[in-house]
Amino acid sequence: MIHLKNIHKSFGRLNVLNGINLTVERGDVVVILGPSGSGKTTLLRCINFLERPNDGEVTIGALTVDCRHPSRKDILELRRKTAMVFQHYNLFKHKTALENVMEGLIVAQKVPKKEARERSLEMLEKVGLSDKCDHYPSQLSGGQQQRVGIARALALNPELILFDEPTSALDPELVGEVLAVIKTIASEGVTMIVVTHEMGFAREVSNHVVFMDGGVIVEQGTPADIFVDPKEERTRQFLKRITPEWSYPMEALR
Amino acid sequence: MTIDIAFIVTAFFEILTALPLTLTITVVPLIFGLGIGVVTALIRLYKVRVVHQLAEFYVSFLRGTPIVLHVLIIYFAMPKLIDSLSAYFGWSFKSASIPILLFVLTAYSLTAVAYMSEIIRSGILSVPAGQIEAAYAVGMSTPQAVWRIVLPQAFGAILPNLCNLFIGFLHTSTFAFTVSQMELLGKANVVASVNLKFLEAFIAAALIYWGMTIIAERITAFLEKRVTAYSRGGMA
Amino acid sequence: MGKAFDLSLLGTFLPELLAYLPITLLILAASLFFGLLLGLLLAIPRLYNIPVLTQLVVVYVSFIRGTPVLIQLFLVYYGLPAVLGLVHLDLSRADPLLFVIVTYSLSSAAFLSETIRGAVNSVDLGQTEAAYAVGMTARQAFGRIVLPQALMVAVPNFANKVIGFLKDTSLAFTIGVMDMMGRGQTLISATAHALEVYISLAVIYYLVVIVLERLFAASERKLQQHERKWASA
Numbered sequence: 001m002i003h004l005k006n007i008h009k010s011f012g013r014l015n016v017l018n019g020i021n022l023t024v025e026r027g028d029v030v031v032i033l034g035p036s037g038s039g040k041t042t043l044l045r046c047i048n049f050l051e052r053p054n055d056g057e058v059t060i061g062a063l064t065v066d067c068r069h070p071s072r073k074d075i076l077e078l079r080r081k082t083a084m085v086f087q088h089y090n091l092f093k094h095k096t097a098l099e100n101v102m103e104g105l106i107v108a109q110k111v112p113k114k115e116a117r118e119r120s121l122e123m124l125e126k127v128g129l130s131d132k133c134d135h136y137p138s139q140l141s142g143g144q145q146q147r148v149g150i151a152r153a154l155a156l157n158p159e160l161i162l163f164d165e166p167t168s169a170l171d172p173e174l175v176g177e178v179l180a181v182i183k184t185i186a187s188e189g190v191t192m193i194v195v196t197h198e199m200g201f202a203r204e205v206s207n208h209v210v211f212m213d214g215g216v217i218v219e220q221g222t223p224a225d226i227f228v229d230p231k232e233e234r235t236r237q238f239l240k241r242i243t244p245e246w247s248y249p250m251e252a253l254r
Numbered sequence: 255m256t257i258d259i260a261f262i263v264t265a266f267f268e269i270l271t272a273l274p275l276t277l278t279i280t281v282v283p284l285i286f287g288l289g290i291g292v293v294t295a296l297i298r299l300y301k302v303r304v305v306h307q308l309a310e311f312y313v314s315f316l317r318g319t320p321i322v323l324h325v326l327i328i329y330f331a332m333p334k335l336i337d338s339l340s341a342y343f344g345w346s347f348k349s350a351s352i353p354i355l356l357f358v359l360t361a362y363s364l365t366a367v368a369y370m371s372e373i374i375r376s377g378i379l380s381v382p383a384g385q386i387e388a389a390y391a392v393g394m395s396t397p398q399a400v401w402r403i404v405l406p407q408a409f410g411a412i413l414p415n416l417c418n419l420f421i422g423f424l425h426t427s428t429f430a431f432t433v434s435q436m437e438l439l440g441k442a443n444v445v446a447s448v449n450l451k452f453l454e455a456f457i458a459a460a461l462i463y464w465g466m467t468i469i470a471e472r473i474t475a476f477l478e479k480r481v482t483a484y485s486r487g488g489m490a
Numbered sequence: 491m492g493k494a495f496d497l498s499l500l501g502t503f504l505p506e507l508l509a510y511l512p513i514t515l516l517i518l519a520a521s522l523f524f525g526l527l528l529g530l531l532l533a534i535p536r537l538y539n540i541p542v543l544t545q546l547v548v549v550y551v552s553f554i555r556g557t558p559v560l561i562q563l564f565l566v567y568y569g570l571p572a573v574l575g576l577v578h579l580d581l582s583r584a585d586p587l588l589f590v591i592v593t594y595s596l597s598s599a600a601f602l603s604e605t606i607r608g609a610v611n612s613v614d615l616g617q618t619e620a621a622y623a624v625g626m627t628a629r630q631a632f633g634r635i636v637l638p639q640a641l642m643v644a645v646p647n648f649a650n651k652v653i654g655f656l657k658d659t660s661l662a663f664t665i666g667v668m669d670m671m672g673r674g675q676t677l678i679s680a681t682a683h684a685l686e687v688y689i690s691l692a693v694i695y696y697l698v699v700i701v702l703e704r705l706f707a708a709s710e711r712k713l714q715q716h717e718r719k720w721a722s723a
Contacts, residue, residue, distance in 0.1 A: 048622070086620060090614075090620035108630070156624060315696055319699070322660055425560075460557045460562075464557050
């Protein structure tokens with residue numbers, strides 16, 4: 001179980017997160033929605049301490065970290081229980097696709113090289129890139145790079161994968177292949193939190209939707225709750241702006 | 255260790271009197287180099303037959319050898335050359351009547367051409383081909399396009415390099431002391447030996463060079479802001 | 491001013507001078523070694539923004555950048571014995587080579603620290619974040635992810651600096667070091683053929699520079715192999 005308690009984060013005098021509480025059960029696929037600047041990405045980055053929260057508590061399984069006094073060991077352990085897929089892929093530029101997937105296994109988890117290699121090959125196969133093992137990131141399309149990024153996260157066998165707008169840097173025709181991969185692993189019971197603007201994906205894949213605005217959670221619930229019957233005016237406004245009429249018939253979800 | 259701070263101050267002002275000579279040895283070759291450097295850069299860029307290979311070698315050789323050797327070689331070669339020409343044509347002219355400074359300036363100028371040529375070439379290459387095409391499209395000739403469109407933009411791009419070259423030449427001008435020029439270092443040497451206070455004299459000289467360098471950097475930063483104003487975007 | 495110019499003397503002088511090339515290369519290699527170590531140390535305060543130390547490094551780098559290397563050489567030559575005299579270390583019999591290596595180490599450290607800093611800063615922050623996200627420690631992220639990429643960026647700049655340092659070593663003779671230039675001075679005193687000696691020296695330096703350039707170009711190609719293939723994406 002993942003539990004965020006009263007997370008606060010500010011950059012200088014700008015308050016970005018104003019007390020976030022969120023519980024994620026094992027196997028949950030949580031989608032975070034919200035206008036830009038609402039703090040979604042910052043929240044995600046607070047979970048693995050790429051941003052250090054000013055206050056609050058992060059719990060993953062048996063590990064609870066007090067954000068006011070995190071030890072270096074705590075942060076490292078949090079990061080080893082989680083994995084992240086970045087908006088701009090952030091593949092290690094000087095390593096091949098296979099080496100990218102192996103790197104965390106070998107260095108952080110001390111998995112023997114041979115085993116790491118086998119597991120990595122398996123993951124690359126899962127994302128449909130067995131034939132690109134020896135390619136460097138610069139030789140791959142954006143969609144392929146992001147799939148390597150997903151394989152890299154998956155290989156670590158984390159308790160939670162954080163997806164930070166995984167398709168928003170991609171050309172429209174490449175979005176589908178990445179979403180398909182995420183969909184597959186979601187169906188296999190991997191716990192994940194996804195920040196995205198892909199509404200169709202959110203409805204179809206998630207079992208819990210969180211709507212954020214102004215650094216707080218405005219509303220959360222099942223996809224049906226949020227998309228069909230939002231309680232809050234701000235949620236309604238946001239969905240109206242972002243959802244094209246033709247995308248999904250609302251009735252399909254009822 | 256005893257350092258005579260008061261003497262550093264005395265030495266500072268005494269050595270400072272040599273600044274005009276140092277600046278002459280620095281600036282005159284650079285101006286010369288800028289003029290000829292543009293020509294050699296264009297020769298290399300447009301690959302003018304035969305001449306361009308010569309220019310390539312010239313730049314590569316002078317950039318690949320220590321500048322102190324350029325000074326020494328010219329210092330020994332020029333008088334020989336002049337005297338043998340003089341003998342051949344039966345002139346009464348002797349190289350001994352030429353001030354050494356002229357040889358020094360010649361040596362540094364030849365060097366400056368090589369370094370300038372390289373900088374200017376990189377500056378011209380930094381201007382996108384589309385700029386020349388646009389110039390042709392509005393009916394300019396190649397010289398017009400180069401002079402009115404390419405060079406002004408290239409100048410903005412090379413300003414930091416020009417500043418570095420100025421600082422480099424300011425520091426390199428110290429080599430003139432090996433042929434007994436009384437520029438800053440030569441003067442510092444005299445002040446040091448006369449008073450037997452070497453460390454203090456060289457500290458004073460170092461402070462002068464350091465100050466000059468900082469001033470040069472400041473001026474460049476200021477110029478850069480003005481010259482590249484067009485690339486800042488927004489409304490004027 | 492010497493005797494008539496005789497180009498055939500190059501045949502005699504070139505081997506004489508070449509015999510002293512190892513000393514020149516020793517000065518270069520030793521000062522590069524110490525310069526890199528010190529340069530790395532100097533780069534750290536600015537990379538991690540450590541107060542006070544950062545300001546000290548900035549002043550140090552500015553001073554080295556702001557003064558001629560010849561002056562630095564004299565400052566070390568006259569200053570080092572004075573400083574070490576405080577701890578009763580007598581340098582009056584020290585080989586001038588020592589002063590030269592100290593000077594060029596101190597000098598190259600300042601320039602190399604700037605190269606290192608620029609190269610490290612050129613690596614996208616996302617690379618470090620990704621390293622953290624897969625569970626690496628700060629040291630692992632730096633050593634395995636940032637540093638290898640920074641090295642690649644630094645090679646061309648580093649190559650230019652090294653060639654510059656090589657040419658600077660030609661000044662060591664001013665404090666009496668017996669490198670190629672120093673040997674050249676003695677040849678001049680013995681033969682009075684200064685021009686031929688200096689031309690020979692220029693030829694040797696030029697050839698060494700060309701060899702160095704080739705070596706660096708080759709190592710750069712090797713390092714960047716993975717970017718050479720079709721960098722389409």
